[in-house]
Amino acid sequence: MNLKIAVLPGDGIGPEVILQAKKALYAIGEVYNHEFVFEDALMGAVAIDKTGNPLPEQTLNLCLNTDAVLLGAIGDPKYDNNPNAKVRPEQGLLKLRKELGLFANIRPIKPYKALIEASPLKREIIEGADFTIFRELTGGAYFGTKTLNEEGTHASDLCEYSEEEITRIAHLAFKSAQKRRKKLTMVDKANVLETSRLWRKVVQNVSENYPDVKLDFLFVDNAAMQLILNPKQFDVILTENLFGDILSDEASVITGSIGLLPSVSLGEKNALFEPIHGSYPQAKGKNIANPIASILAAGLLLEHFGLTKEANVVYKAVEKAIEYKVVTVDLKPDSKFGTNEVGEFVSNFI
Amino acid sequence: MNLKIAVLPGDGIGPEVILQAKKALYAIGEVYNHEFVFEDALMGAVAIDKTGNPLPEQTLNLCLNTDAVLLGAIGDPKYDNNPNAKVRPEQGLLKLRKELGLFANIRPIKPYKALIEASPLKREIIEGADFTIFRELTGGAYFGTKTLNEEGTHASDLCEYSEEEITRIAHLAFKSAQKRRKKLTMVDKANVLETSRLWRKVVQNVSENYPDVKLDFLFVDNAAMQLILNPKQFDVILTENLFGDILSDEASVITGSIGLLPSVSLGEKNALFEPIHGSYPQAKGKNIANPIASILAAGLLLEHFGLTKEANVVYKAVEKAIEYKVVTVDLKPDSKFGTNEVGEFVSNFI
Ligand SMILES: CC(C)[C@H](C(=O)O)[C@@H](O)C(=O)O
Ligand SMILES: CC(C)[C@H](C(=O)O)[C@@H](O)C(=O)O
Numbered sequence: 001m002n003l004k005i006a007v008l009p010g011d012g013i014g015p016e017v018i019l020q021a022k023k024a025l026y027a028i029g030e031v032y033n034h035e036f037v038f039e040d041a042l043m044g045a046v047a048i049d050k051t052g053n054p055l056p057e058q059t060l061n062l063c064l065n066t067d068a069v070l071l072g073a074i075g076d077p078k079y080d081n082n083p084n085a086k087v088r089p090e091q092g093l094l095k096l097r098k099e100l101g102l103f104a105n106i107r108p109i110k111p112y113k114a115l116i117e118a119s120p121l122k123r124e125i126i127e128g129a130d131f132t133i134f135r136e137l138t139g140g141a142y143f144g145t146k147t148l149n150e151e152g153t154h155a156s157d158l159c160e161y162s163e164e165e166i167t168r169i170a171h172l173a174f175k176s177a178q179k180r181r182k183k184l185t186m187v188d189k190a191n192v193l194e195t196s197r198l199w200r201k202v203v204q205n206v207s208e209n210y211p212d213v214k215l216d217f218l219f220v221d222n223a224a225m226q227l228i229l230n231p232k233q234f235d236v237i238l239t240e241n242l243f244g245d246i247l248s249d250e251a252s253v254i255t256g257s258i259g260l261l262p263s264v265s266l267g268e269k270n271a272l273f274e275p276i277h278g279s280y281p282q283a284k285g286k287n288i289a290n291p292i293a294s295i296l297a298a299g300l301l302l303e304h305f306g307l308t309k310e311a312n313v314v315y316k317a318v319e320k321a322i323e324y325k326v327v328t329v330d331l332k333p334d335s336k337f338g339t340n341e342v343g344e345f346v347s348n349f350i
Numbered sequence: 351m352n353l354k355i356a357v358l359p360g361d362g363i364g365p366e367v368i369l370q371a372k373k374a375l376y377a378i379g380e381v382y383n384h385e386f387v388f389e390d391a392l393m394g395a396v397a398i399d400k401t402g403n404p405l406p407e408q409t410l411n412l413c414l415n416t417d418a419v420l421l422g423a424i425g426d427p428k429y430d431n432n433p434n435a436k437v438r439p440e441q442g443l444l445k446l447r448k449e450l451g452l453f454a455n456i457r458p459i460k461p462y463k464a465l466i467e468a469s470p471l472k473r474e475i476i477e478g479a480d481f482t483i484f485r486e487l488t489g490g491a492y493f494g495t496k497t498l499n500e501e502g503t504h505a506s507d508l509c510e511y512s513e514e515e516i517t518r519i520a521h522l523a524f525k526s527a528q529k530r531r532k533k534l535t536m537v538d539k540a541n542v543l544e545t546s547r548l549w550r551k552v553v554q555n556v557s558e559n560y561p562d563v564k565l566d567f568l569f570v571d572n573a574a575m576q577l578i579l580n581p582k583q584f585d586v587i588l589t590e591n592l593f594g595d596i597l598s599d600e601a602s603v604i605t606g607s608i609g610l611l612p613s614v615s616l617g618e619k620n621a622l623f624e625p626i627h628g629s630y631p632q633a634k635g636k637n638i639a640n641p642i643a644s645i646l647a648a649g650l651l652l653e654h655f656g657l658t659k660e661a662n663v664v665y666k667a668v669e670k671a672i673e674y675k676v677v678t679v680d681l682k683p684d685s686k687f688g689t690n691e692v693g694e695f696v697s698n699f700i
Contacts, residue, residue, distance in 0.1 A: 121578070
């Protein structure tokens with residue numbers, strides 16, 4: 001297979017971890033005779049620094065015209081505590097999601113056997129947990145009108161959803177549930193929010209096409225609790241953008257480290273693969289960031305293009321790294337292995 | 351002391367657990383010579399059923415003219431999955447918060463020694479955790495304009511905040527931090543939301559009055575993760591309404607049961623005390639609901655009126671119940687004790 005992949009290393013530890021993902025893909029390409037052509041481009045704080053624009057035209061065009069996008073991480077604290085910053089790295093990511101129409105972010109959550117002890121949760125709570133979060137990614141408060149009055153004393157964010165936006169991701173989530181344990185949990189705040197009530201109504205309608213999937217509903221406050229009390233109850237979770245942002249980061253604790261979780265964002269035509277962790281600026285350049293989430297993102301990319309065998313080889317290599325404790329300090333405080341060494345181990349194993 | 355207390359038992363298990371709180375207050379009154387006069391009123395689904403209104407005029411007037419409100423729980427599933435219901439129990443609670451101007455909801459989180467094992471989190475993670483969440487309660491998406499178009503295919507919720515709304519709760523939170531470990535963590539989503547950026551700016555300004563308090567910021571997705579990874583890092587958490595709703599329920603897992611957590615909601619003139627759990631309709635009338643959160647809410651009420659010694663007697667009695675394992679099934683699966691027995695134990699101990 002021949003794939004053209006846009007690579008956006010981004011900020012902080014992004015470039016270091018993405019490099020390891022590329023190495024894994026190169027190794028797969030060599031062994032299984034595929035050609036992966038990478039083209040790097042700027043996005044995020046690094047793009048602002050160089051061009052003034054968090055998502056330069058050139059980057060967007062590249063992403064629109066490649067088979068897939070591989071993203072590192074976005075964000076720089078120098079923008080976070082400056083409420084007057086007119087341009088922010090995250091705008092690049094949000095614009096990219098919107099322009100590529102990446103309406104569904106999918107995050108599988110499943111603890112590694114060898115890492116059960118790394119979780120703050122007790123073994124009996126997480127052992128056997130295995131679920132996937134479907135987060136709507138191009139709607140809600142992320143993209144609604146924002147206002148700030150002239151005096152800077154009053155602000156607003158509008159959360160909006162349409163039937164169509166809910167329907168398309170609901171179908172994806174139900175289809176996934178059909179291939180899994182046939183349970184879908186819709187998370188919302190329908191006792192307070194109008195958009196949540198619309199979600200409930202539309203999802204109830206869509207569910208009629210999937211009579212074999214059991215649908216239930218949880219309020220988001222309760223869901224945040226249930227994820228920790230009893231994560232095994234979940235199979236597929238479906239939720240809107242902001243709730244999905246919160247719950248999927250929270251759910252990462254089940255696996256012991258956010259450094260282990262990849263995600264894929266899907267649109268009608270495009271797909272973006274990334275680790276779910278942030279840019280972790282304190283770790284930048286120190287060779288301590290965990291590259292596994294990025295490597296697994298590369299695995300999801302392979303799966304997406306039907307290269308299941310190859311994806312499984314990547315997953316296997318990661319499992320071996322974990323089993324042999326070739327992992328970074330987030331997983332083993334006294335580890336001697338860094339970002340590079342873990343990446344090397346994985347690509348050598350392939 | 352002489353206190354007139356409006357009691358809103360509400361829905362589901364509300365009446366059962368509130369009865370135990372009343373019993374504790376009666377016992378305190380008898381021993382310490384205070385007169386607590388209770389007046390019950392309707393709110394929630396039970397009020398809709400009897401009057402068509404989730405917060406009848408009479409109930410509101412009573413609450414406006416008493417020293418404090420003691421609330422059970424609100425909510426009934428028959429309204430949750432019916433997106434067309436025009437009246438819902440929660441509207442009563444939201445209206446009450448607004449009319450009484452209860453802008454700050456305060457939830458202390460601290461595990462009981464005897465219950466450390468009941469938490470899904472490992473002992474070393476939660477032992478020593480002790481923080482308080484300040485949740486803004488009368489603003490944000492809860493109270494902004496809501497729309498649904500005629501065809502029922504497009505909905506919106508507006509999240510709004512003003513400098514004034516943020517300032518008043520920020521002062522409360524900083525004052526509390528000064529009396530504690532002098533650390534305040536503001537939780538927001540300032541990389542995406544305009545309201546969050548206003549929160550950050552205003553809280554930064556307010557912080558100048560409290561130079562002894564260390565202020566830091568966390569994005570809500572990260573906060574949802576940090577609460578589980580390392581809850582000991584927190585002292586006072588300050589956040590907006592919806593984030594506070596999610597995070598405080600999530601934080602309840604630290605204590606092992608949501609049935610243990612009370613909260614107080616404060617306004618300029620009024621105060622409302624309640625367990626943070628919901629109406630738990632499946633348990634209604636079964637004598638299995640945990641009354642401790644409600645009894646502790648009564649303790650917070652005593653504290654609020656300066657009756658610190660009396661409040662401590664209540665807390666002590668609850669600790670004894672836990673120590674002697676006179677607790678409900680949520681804390682001890684094979685327990686023979688029910689709502690009533692736990693309540694009796696506590697009031698007898700007073
Ligand atoms: C960086 C930020 C804008 C982003 C989000 O909130 O969507 C991130 O937290 C994520 O989940 O991908
Ligand atoms: C019942 C519901 C409206 C309420 C809220 O969301 O505020 C509850 O979850 C709470 O936290 O008191």
